[in-house]
Each structure stands twice: as C-alpha cells, then as structure tokens.
Amino acid sequence: MAERGGTVEELVRESVLGSFSGLRVLVTGHTGFKGAWLSWTLARAGASVVGYSLDPPTSPNLFEQSRLSDHMASHIGDIRDLNSLDRVFRNSSPDVVFHLAAQPLVRRSYADPVGTYSTNVMGTVNVLECVRQCPSVRSVVNVTTDKVYLNQEWEWPYRENDALDGYDPYSNSKSCSELVTGAYSRSFLRDRGVAVSTARAGNVIGGGDYAQDRIIPDCVRAVQSGERILVRSPESTRPYQHVLDPVFAYLLIASAQLSNPLLAAEWNIGPSVDDVVATAKLVSYFCQAWGVGASWEVMAPQGPVVHEASRLALDSTRIAALLGWRPRWRTQAAVERVVRWAKDQARGIPARDLIDRDLREYMG
DSSP, rough: OOOOOHHHHHHTTTTGGGGGTTTEEEEEEESSSSHHHHHHHHHHHTTTTEEEEEEEESOOOHHHHGGGGSSSSEEEEEEEHHHHHHHHHHHHHOOOEOOOSOOOOHHHHHHHHHHIIIIIHHHHHHHHHHHHHTOOOOEEEEEEOOBBBBOOSSSSOOOOTBBBSSSHHHHHHHHHHHHHHHHHHIIGGGGOOOOEEEEEEEEEEEOOOOOOOOOHHHHHHHHHTTOOOSOTTTOOOOOOEEEEHHHHHHHHHHHHHHHHHGGGGEEOOOGGGGGGGHHHHHHHHHHHOOOOOOOEEEOOOOOOOOOOOOOOBBHHHHHHHHHOOOSSSOOOHHHHHHHHHHHHHHHOHHHHHHHHHHHHHOOO
C-alpha cells in the first residue's frame, strides 16, 4: 500500500489523534517503553499530557533519549502511593486516563510475586480510586496483556469472553487487574458516565526498547556486542506487533468511548491470526534484516525453571468490527523497522526523529 506524504502534524489532524487536541490526558507508566511511545504520540496530537511513573526502568531508555519531559508534565512516583497519585489527579484534572504503570516481566514476577501483585493489582485500585474521586475524567483505558487468559494451549485464538486466569504471578496479577477494573466500573464509574475499557495487547516490539528478558532487545544487544543471539523457547508462538499498533488502538478506544460510553468494553489487540509467529521465525526475521554478523542458537537451560505458554494468539475481531482497527504492519515489517532504528541510532540520529519517522510512516 502506498504511503501518503505530509508532515507528522498534517497526518495527525487527519487521524484519530486529532480528537485529542486540547484534551488533558494522564498516562501512568509514561517512562516505560510503551508509555513513552504513547506519551510522545499524544503530545504530537496537541494533548496536554501528564505522566506519573517510577524513574525509567532501564539505562538507556526512550523517555530520556527523546527528551520527552520537554513535551509533558512528568511526575516521578510509585503507583502504590495513593496520596501522591491523588495529588497529581487533582492538580491535572484529566479528561482521559491511560493506565500503563506495571511490573511487566514474567520472570521477574517469579522472583518478586509480592511486588508484582502490589504494583499490578493495588496500583490499578489506586488509579481507579483516583478516577472515582476526580470529576473531570470521562474516559479510562487500563492496559493489561494478552496473557490474562486461562491458557489451554489450544490452536485457536482467545476471545474477550474466554476465561481469565493467568498462570504466573505477572499474568495472574493482570487478570486480577481486569477484575478490579470491571468492579470499579460497575460499582462507581459507569453510572457517572465514565467509560472504562481494558486493552489486552500482544507482545510489542519497536525502537527504543531496552528491557531485559525481551527477545528483540536481546537480539539488538547481542549483535551489537558481536555475540550470537540466544533463544530460550524457539517454538513458542506469540502475537508480536509493532508498538504503534497497540498505541493507536488505545487511542482509538479512548476516543470512541468519549463520544459513546456504551463502547466501553474489553478489547483484544493483536496481529492477524496468520501473522502469529514462533520465536524462531521472529529471530530469523531479525537476522535476515540485520545481515552480516547476526545469527542465533538455542539457549541451554539456566536459572530457575518457570512456566511459559507454548501457544498464544488473540482474536481481534471485536475491535475490527466495532472500531475499525486493524494491524498496520506485519511482524516481519515491524522487525525490519526495529533493525533500521537500531542502526540509525548507532549512526547518531536522535530518538525523537526516529519516533517521528515511524509515526509518519504508520499514519501515511
């Protein structure tokens, strides 16, 4: 498909982003990888963006590389600190809230289950309690994960009405976050006209991700160090997608339910079913795109054994049918963009220029 020309600003006005111009938007977890992409996109849309999060989780990180704090009000704090979070809500009076703050790693959740549950469950309680006490809020999107489902290891993708019961502490805490969100919506927010949705996205990839224990950042670190890529579970299938696919889905959900609160729901956000790939294929895409110096091998078992699902896919029919969202880039194209980003960043191109390039191509 040919891409339209135009500046980022021109393309923003023609997209769903135009509806955020002038709105006050609060993003929890804005210093994280996905939160930084979302916050930058909202700032580009002309929203007044306020962030609440811990310090960036890695060094380097996209939040600092893009100098995102120049374009938003950034508050550093713990989502488990209700009083601190409440002050930010009261001072900013947001129209829209995106809740992304979380402990997001499966393997870390085995090492720190208490911290994972307190962040992911009580953190959600605190956000929704602040929403309950804040009369300005009209639209809330709680970002959870594709791993919230009771995984039966079956061959068909999960739908929004399938049972929730994530296996490990991370996944299970996100299932609990979904239940908390439903209870708050039914008990306090729906009758007030506050639209609340949850968004269950697949495994995101994109430029500026430096997290440990995530496959694409691991690939970049390995090849840049002249090492072979080590792959733990090559046959496991996952719904990988470029970070802009869920970011635009979150924006679409928040905008749609602002206009019509009846659209508040649970939403799956994943690639086409025929584009759900095994980790081995994902890494092969990476090596092909990188070229000379990129190769991989299966990692020998090490450390404590943790449960990992071998099959996982999402059915995104609901959001396609009701909101018109569909994935923009297939997995191989998404990986190619990550490789281009890493190489261009190594050549000195600023992160903010790289973000804008991906945004322009995504909206074009």
